[in-house]
Amino acid sequence: MILDSKIPAGPLAEKWTKHKFNSKLVNPANKRKYEVIVVGTGLAGASAAASLAELGYNVKAFTFHDSPRRAHSIAAQGGINAAKNYQNDGDSVFRLFYDTVKGGDYRAREANVYRLAEVSVKIIDQCVAQGVPFAREYGGLLSNRSFGGAQVSRTFYARGQTGQQLLLGAYSALSRQVANGKVKLYPRSEMMDVVMIDGQARGIVTRNLITGAVETHTAHAVLLCTGGYGNVFYLSTNAMGSNVTAAWRAHKRGAYFANPCFTQIHPTCIPVSGDHQSKLTLMSESLRNDGRVWVPATKETAEKLRKGEIKVNDIKEEDRDYFLERKYPSFGNLVPRDVASRNAKYVCDEGRGVNETGEAVFLDFRDAIKRDTKAIIASKYGNLFDMYKQITGEDPYQVPMMIYPAVHYTMGGLWVDYNLMTTIPGLYALGEANFSDHGANRLGASALMQGLADGYFVIPYTIGDYLAQTLPKSIDANHPEFIKAAEEVKNRISQLLKINGKKSVDYFHKKLGKIMWNECGMARSAEGLKKAKAEIKELKRDFWADVKVLGTNEELNLTLEKAHRVADFIELGELMIDDALSREESCGGHFREEYQTPEGEALRDDENFAYVAAWKYMGENQEEELHKEPLVFENVKLTQRSYK
Amino acid sequence: MQLTLKIWRQKNASDKGGFATYPVDHVSKDMSFLEMLDVLNEELTEKGQDPVHFDHDCREGICGSCSLYINGKPHGPLQTTTCQLHMRSFNDGETVTIEPWRAKAFPVLKDLVVDRSAFDRIIQAGGYVSVGTGGVPDANEIPVPKTIADLAMDAAQCIGCGACVAACKNASAMLFTSAKVSQLALLPQGQVERKTRAEKMVAQMDAEGFGACTNTGACEAECPKGISITNIARMNREYFSAVVSSENL
Numbered sequence: 023m024i025l026d027s028k029i030p031a032g033p034l035a036e037k038w039t040k041h042k043f044n045s046k047l048v049n050p051a052n053k054r055k056y057e058v059i060v061v062g063t064g065l066a067g068a069s070a071a072a073s074l075a076e077l078g079y080n081v082k083a084f085t086f087h088d089s090p091r092r093a094h095s096i097a098a099q100g101g102i103n104a105a106k107n108y109q110n111d112g113d114s115v116f117r118l119f120y121d122t123v124k125g126g127d128y129r130a131r132e133a134n135v136y137r138l139a140e141v142s143v144k145i146i147d148q149c150v151a152q153g154v155p156f157a158r159e160y161g162g163l164l165s166n167r168s169f170g171g172a173q174v175s176r177t178f179y180a181r182g183q184t185g186q187q188l189l190l191g192a193y194s195a196l197s198r199q200v201a202n203g204k205v206k207l208y209p210r211s212e213m214m215d216v217v218m219i220d221g222q223a224r225g226i227v228t229r230n231l232i233t234g235a236v237e238t239h240t241a242h243a244v245l246l247c248t249g250g251y252g253n254v255f256y257l258s259t260n261a262m263g264s265n266v267t268a269a270w271r272a273h274k275r276g277a278y279f280a281n282p283c284f285t286q287i288h289p290t291c292i293p294v295s296g297d298h299q300s301k302l303t304l305m306s307e308s309l310r311n312d313g314r315v316w317v318p319a320t321k322e323t324a325e326k327l328r329k330g331e332i333k334v335n336d337i338k339e340e341d342r343d344y345f346l347e348r349k350y351p352s353f354g355n356l357v358p359r360d361v362a363s364r365n366a367k368y369v370c371d372e373g374r375g376v377n378e379t380g381e382a383v384f385l386d387f388r389d390a391i392k393r394d395t396k397a398i399i400a401s402k403y404g405n406l407f408d409m410y411k412q413i414t415g416e417d418p419y420q421v422p423m424m425i426y427p428a429v430h431y432t433m434g435g436l437w438v439d440y441n442l443m444t445t446i447p448g449l450y451a452l453g454e455a456n457f458s459d460h461g462a463n464r465l466g467a468s469a470l471m472q473g474l475a476d477g478y479f480v481i482p483y484t485i486g487d488y489l490a491q492t493l494p495k496s497i498d499a500n501h502p503e504f505i506k507a508a509e510e511v512k513n514r515i516s517q518l519l520k521i522n523g524k525k526s527v528d529y530f531h532k533k534l535g536k537i538m539w540n541e542c543g544m545a546r547s548a549e550g551l552k553k554a555k556a557e558i559k560e561l562k563r564d565f566w567a568d569v570k571v572l573g574t575n576e577e578l579n580l581t582l583e584k585a586h587r588v589a590d591f592i593e594l595g596e597l598m599i600d601d602a603l604s605r606e607e608s609c610g611g612h613f614r615e616e617y618q619t620p621e622g623e624a625l626r627d628d629e630n631f632a633y634v635a636a637w638k639y640m641g642e643n644q645e646e647e648l649h650k651e652p653l654v655f656e657n658v659k660l661t662q663r664s665y666k
Numbered sequence: 667m668q669l670t671l672k673i674w675r676q677k678n679a680s681d682k683g684g685f686a687t688y689p690v691d692h693v694s695k696d697m698s699f700l701e702m703l704d705v706l707n708e709e710l711t712e713k714g715q716d717p718v719h720f721d722h723d724c725r726e727g728i729c730g731s732c733s734l735y736i737n738g739k740p741h742g743p744l745q746t747t748t749c750q751l752h753m754r755s756f757n758d759g760e761t762v763t764i765e766p767w768r769a770k771a772f773p774v775l776k777d778l779v780v781d782r783s784a785f786d787r788i789i790q791a792g793g794y795v796s797v798g799t800g801g802v803p804d805a806n807e808i809p810v811p812k813t814i815a816d817l818a819m820d821a822a823q824c825i826g827c828g829a830c831v832a833a834c835k836n837a838s839a840m841l842f843t844s845a846k847v848s849q850l851a852l853l854p855q856g857q858v859e860r861k862t863r864a865e866k867m868v869a870q871m872d873a874e875g876f877g878a879c880t881n882t883g884a885c886e887a888e889c890p891k892g893i894s895i896t897n898i899a900r901m902n903r904e905y906f907s908a909v910v911s912s913e914n915l
């Protein structure tokens with residue numbers, strides 16, 4: 023199959039307007055004859071479900087959470103970008119577009135990114151109208167800050183809880199449509215499969231998480247808004263329930279998976295404290311504005327510190343290595359996420375890491391407190407310092423914080439065209455679940471923007487074009503394909519329950535996470551990746567022979583839920599390894615040790631790898647097939663990133 | 667350290683339920699409370715016993731999923747969420763009692779998991795501004811004084827966990843409901859529907875079987891997000907002025 027991205031012709035700035043005009047419309051009286059399924063009620067899903075219901079479509083919204091308000095989007099802290107240029111500091115749609123393409127290390131589609139920047143301004147208007155309490159200045163206008171090293175202040179925020187406020191805004195719009203009877207909500211329902219009739223997505227199979235009932239639901243189009251797959255690494259900043267199951271089942275039905283190996287590792291997270299660790303907590307990136315990153319200059323000092331023979335505050339200035347400031351004099355502690363993360367790994371690999379585990383570096387506010395006073399530092403970061411103290415029991419005003427990189431976001435996802443449709447007609451992917459806008463690295467505050475852009479302002483237009491070409495006939499819920507798909511899900515459930523092996527689901531998840539983190543994390547090599555592939559294959563065999571899933575299907579069964587998800591993560595892990603192996607270059611978050619500059623920086627290969635890698639599922643235990651969508655850059659010049 | 671856990675076990679909504687006792691050792695003070703339960707669950711699984719079910723997701727104190735009633739207090743001894751509680755708040759040898767939220771409007775589904783969909787229905791009754799996507803004014807067209815925006819944000823921080831209901835002897839949902847009513851009543855965007863909103867949300871709250879508010883302040887004391895009871899006073903004002911002038915009367 024040739025991948026057709028359906029990028030409209032014409033100048034960049036006119037593509038979206040023209041495309042909207044050229045898209046077919048569904049007659050208002052007919053809209054209520056169409057059913058749309060939205061899986062996921064995070065920013066992308068809630069905004070899409072509300073907007074489509076407002077247009078008149080009948081929407082069924084599914085979430086495995088007990089309420090739409092609990093989606094992982096709720097946890098986003100920092101903010102949301104928009105090219106409003108309220109600060110008069112030179113921002114524009116083109117600049118946001120340019121920064122995003124460059125930040126993504128030139129592995130995203132120009133047309134999609136431009137559209138994202140274009141609709142970003144409307145998102146802020148929408149959220150304010152809903153009553154989202156963004157931060158404001160004394161004059162009553164909206165406040166902005168610069169985020170993640172951006173040269174302009176374009177980030178809107180609501181204290182440290184931007185994701186929460188945006189999600190509650192979308193949730194309120196969704197709730198209004200539930201009250202209007204236009205959205206039927208299915209909480210605690212997990213999507214287990216897509217149902218295809220004549221090559222088109224026509225519904226889904228779900229499991230009711232309270233009763234275990236396996237149910238089928240019909241629709242004229244299905245939207246997957248199911249978030250990212252960072253939990254393939256076991257430890258990540260994602261919520262515990264975040265998973266790849268919906269996307270993976272769609273992949274197995276024919277939706278291509280794009281750039282699976284593109285993952286983002288965030289440099290400032292609270293380090294792992296022991297084997298019991300269940301998730302990692304992000305400390306806002308803004309801390310690097312004032313904190314200085316360092317480790318002891320020698321292995322010996324680091325060792326003494328780890329053993330508790332010396333105290334951190336006794337380490338003299340000349341025995342400290344401010345490695346980011348040393349290596350990158352012009353950007354210093356503010357280098358991009360991937361560079362900061364990788365360098366923390368290097369110094370720890372050299373044996374200079376701190377914390378009992380040796381896997382942490384210091385983020386020190388001593389000098390900032392001396393310069394600005396404790397009160398000023400507290401006013402900027404007080405809540406973060408408190409949170410740190412609550413988790414670690416240490417006071418960052420007295421001793422430096424300890425941080426270490428952690429998996430945070432997945433740029434890869436289901437391949438979609440300009441309309442956000444996957445390679446399965448009628449099946450769409452929105453938000454973090456798709457691959458489309460962030461290339462090989464996502465800029466801070468751009469995921470919230472993308473989720474809401476997809477849901478509020480893109481899908482309401484593009485879905486019409488597809489539905490207008492589909493007859494509004496009701497779909498037969500008793501079609502053999504529905505019965506077959508439900509049977510398959512039931513079989514898989516009983517298969518899992520039958521194994522009754524010796525190892526817990528978490529045992530497999532942790533083991534998978536270790537393999538992925540060691541070999542497909544911050545630095546990757548052909549040798550390591552090949553080793554990991556063999557290990558994952560073995561892990562998969564072991565899982566299906568020896569996993570222990572207790573209880574029955576007909577009850578709330580968290581182990582069974584998790585077993586499904588981990589089984590899918592294992593398969594995804596193998597594909598990520600394949601993708602990382604085949605991309606013989608370094609770009610953004612993907613760092614192949616074989617491809618670096620003499621100074622140890624990522625070395626891109628635009629001649630051979632300026633493409634989207636889209637993988638096609640070929641059957642159980644078969645190697646997947648790689649399809650390439652070439653990336654064409656007409657509006658930006660490809661340059662090597664440098665932060666020296 | 668070692669602890670004795672007394673945990674509420676209940677197979678499903680119709681089961682009577684009761685306490686079971688589990689000794690746990692090797693508890694490190696750096697563990698979060700939920701990680702301690704993870705370790706217990708791994709042990710139970712190993713022995714072929716059904717793990718203890720509880721709701722949780724973000725483990726960062728923001729999603730509002732976690733909801734344990736620990737030693738007679740919602741979310742335990744600190745004013746934080748259960749997931750942000752660490753074992754250093756407990757002593758070696760202590761007995762810790764863990765129960766689900768107890769309220770008529772929050773039926774137990776299994777063990778420590780309760781059904782909080784009543785909160786969703788309260789929001790559906792009117793916890794929104796009726797604007798559709800698109801066609802709204804520019805975000806800076808209506809200035810909002812910073813003090814007002816800050817007050818609205820204070821109220822908007824509610825995570826919908828239900829600790830306020832669990833803390834209240836009447837199982838009242840006033841703190842939760844008033845937080846949303848206040849947020850929208852404070853902002854200019856919420857003015858148009860101000861009257862009907864308070865009325866409809868309060869009616870739904872009553873219909874769900876939440877109790878009346880007798881101003882004990884227990885909710886505020888246990889709210890992990892510091893939602894203030896001044897919101898309840900504000901909602902009462904909204905409600906009474908709405909009822910007095912209501913077109914629905």
Ligand SMILES: Cc1cc2nc3c(=O)[nH]c(=O)nc-3n(C[C@H](O)[C@H](O)[C@H](O)COP(=O)(O)OP(=O)(O)OC[C@H]3O[C@@H](n4cnc5c(N)ncnc54)[C@H](O)[C@@H]3O)c2cc1C
Nearest residue numbers: 062063064065066095100101213249453454467468469470
């Ligand atoms: C700690 C943290 C901080 C962040 N901070 C920022 C920030 O400051 N700015 C920024 O722009 N981005 C930030 N991000 C990234 C951003 O939050 C996410 O990328 C974004 O919120 C994802 O939204 P979503 O709607 O795509 O998915 P989610 O919010 O993850 O929603 C997924 C939904 O799908 C449902 N679901 C999943 N699978 C199934 C299934 N099989 N069946 C049924 N339902 C299912 C879930 O129940 C949920 O409703 C942060 C991320 C993290 C981890």
Ligand code: SF4
Nearest residue numbers: 824825827828830889
């Ligand atoms: S008011 Fe406080 S205790 Fe009640 S639901 Fe909201 S955050 Fe939880």
Ligand code: FES
Nearest residue numbers: 723725730732749
């Ligand atoms: S698990 Fe999300 S608030 Fe506790």
